[in-house]
Amino acid sequence: MPELKIAVVGIPGKWSTEVLADALEAQTGFRLVVDMAEVSLDLSLGALMYRGANLCDLDGIVVKKISAEYNPDTLNRLEMLRFAEAKGVRVFSPASSMLGLINRLSCTVTLRQHDIPMPDTVVTEDIDEAMFAVRSFSEAVCKPLFSTKARGMCVIDANQSDEALAAELRAFQALNPVMYLQRKIELPGRDMGMVFLGGEYLGSYARVSQSDSWNTTINSGGRYALAEPPATTIAMAQRAQAAFDLDFTTVDVADTDNGPIVFEVSAFGGFRGALDGAGIDAATLYSKYAIEKIQI
Template identity: 85%
Template sequence: MSNLKIAVVGIPGKWSTEVLADALESRTGFRLVIDMAEVCLDLSLGSLMYRGINLCDLDGIVVKKISAEYSPDTLNRLEMLRFVEARGVRVFSSAASMLGLINRLSCTVTLRQHGIPMPDTVVTEDIDEAMAVVREFSAAVCKPLFSTKARGMCIINAQQEDVALAAELQQFQLANPVMYLQRKIDLPGRDLGLVFLGGKYLGSYARVSQSDSWNTTINSGGRYALAEPPLETIEIAQRAQAAFNLDFTTVDVAETDTGPVVFEVSAFGGFRGALEGAGIDAAALYSEYVLENIRP
């Protein structure tokens, strides 16, 4: 057992946070789960305090979840972890890598720059432009720039009068001034999560729809199952995650008639899907990886 002090940033009491903390504790004898809502950054003192502990004195921090839901404030939490990194603490994954994924648009731009196949996507603040896009797509999935597990997403169909279409888009824009519109694609009743640790492919799981919901998320009643995607899909997901230099992640991929497309790369990765769908004990494997890659 090592004497390293490695903490977990997550949501106290949540399964994935606690199993990761358990796995690290069993290997180091040290346990600390950090709720970023309670930290205090003091730039003059050079400290990031949490319940009397200066996080800058730790050997490492593993980020399982930065907040329950994403928002621009989430970026501020990552900036505080970036300060800790500058003080010599190894953060898994690096704050800079995660910063490029919290904002959906940032993730999308990076994926496009690396030639990753994605559904047709248009981003605009202009209602007239948005209406034209929905007409072109026939149906558009409207996604908040900051969200997880399909929260806040909706489908807007083109088969309606201009007044009604504009009203729907204006309603969406009330909470999302920058409108992210993606062509709705026909899913084969499932989409995939491909799991990577240190850039190496571990396996895949599927989220399988159990209802008539347009998405397959567990929040919408989906279930996990084993998936064995073809090499082409694995290679695309491998390239997608490599663009962000993450320590642990899952890549969300959909299978279409014209080939696989990537929806997004996760800043933190899904433990439950990996375990229940693919039999991958991500908490144990990630803990071993952290110990192998921590500074001496």
Template identity: 65%
Template sequence: MTDFKIGVVGIPGKWSTEVLADAIEARTGFRLVIDMAAVSLNLTRNCLEFRDSAGVRHDLTELDALIVKKISAEYSPGSLDRLELLRVAEARGVRVFSSAESMIRLIDRLSCTVTLANADIPMPATLVTEDVTAACEAVKRFKAAVFKPLFSTKARGMCIIENTGDDAALEAAVREFVAEHPMMYLQQRLDLPGQDYGMVFVGGRYLCSYARVSGGDAWNTTIHAGGKYAPFEPSEELIALAQRAQAPFKLDFTTVDVALTDDGPIIFEVSAFGGFRGALEGAGVDAAAAYLDHVMECLA
């Protein structure tokens, strides 16, 4: 038992948030789950105040550390604002896992993609544009493309637009997407074998991998769409690629999303937060405990 006061930024009641809070309480005797919607930055008093469900106020700058399991239920530009608030805690000496600056670079899908591209990480053919004509031309080249919001998780808001030979229908579909997402992000839809992989890293060190297997007729493998977790043992070469992909972000905990194609492995994204359930159900690894070991090692 230690006397470290470590708070968990997450979604109260959600499995991963509560599992991490349970592990911290068992190790330290302290438990605090923080919903960022109830956090206020008071620059006059120079404090970052959280009001819990009982109305008790906690100054987060008085904690030893904050572990960010989830900054919001869904990614949005507002998620960036919440991370900015955590920079105040960092400036006051609170260790934030992962650092706010590292997470900020991953909330926006475009920022993640640009970093991966600059590091020569293989990804699906990608176009980012506000030009409807350029997007339509890309769909024709790709035959089918996955259009993705710049802020989203678990494939929410994504859609597939195919080239059926009807130019008017294609343009109408693209214009419907761009009406909600002015900066379009689209990737060639790849012919994958019904599964992709999550590769987990703690403090930059490889921990484990698991497969996500699509459920039914879903085009994506997310658990949100009915997918399930399964074991997966990657090659040393694939581990090295995933390690290289996550390295520029300097995260304390992350999952790298990988797929295997006929032309070799590709990286879809590096997660700002990563998940615990896939590691537990797919690989039999308690990733929450491994993450906490890392945090305690850093604090010590």
């Protein structure tokens, strides 16, 4: 069988990108790490070019990370990969699936359409409506529509004057014209990343808070640990990820007094948490999965 040419789209030099490229190279003999910031789409020639290579000539592209930070321009990079798909390149996960997850609101709407339990959420451009939401929540987590690992998020307490509350919301809205406000959930010092490959559950890791931060992310000092959720929680997370037709993902879940809730489904999934927390070598498993799918 001829050598399979499967590239990795990611952040060159970053651990998760490189270990995925390592795993694919070990199995195929081919290595190419693609930085989408250097890719050009030539529609007249029907070519998606990166450093002299036409990505449309590849057998597959596995997307580990589309950009270091999310923003509306990130969607354009996925549209470029959608062009490669139309040329016959297998992209993992499908570009259309990832497009539905980069924007937090798009992810939320899909989850709610599938009756996945989530924190109470209000999305608005109106300051008065936002103030009403924060008052009803008592505390609200304000989230940018495009962000990862709690970047750009803040907590606003309703226990202040109307003037002070409006000022905080306007400060958030200055950077986020569409305000995404979510009821702050009291977490038991941890939440979970539940790992799925091809729709099959692999295991779970916990992000455990090591500080008084309101969130458990590693950026805020959290650490990874093994998690063993009950079958009902696994089934709920499985329903959540199934709504998006992803090849690899992690579902962010937290236990609450009212049962488990989903915060979001990841477009790309987390390798470090899977390995350090649950002992799952996601890079090797994902590379084998991609090769098998291309060979079918």
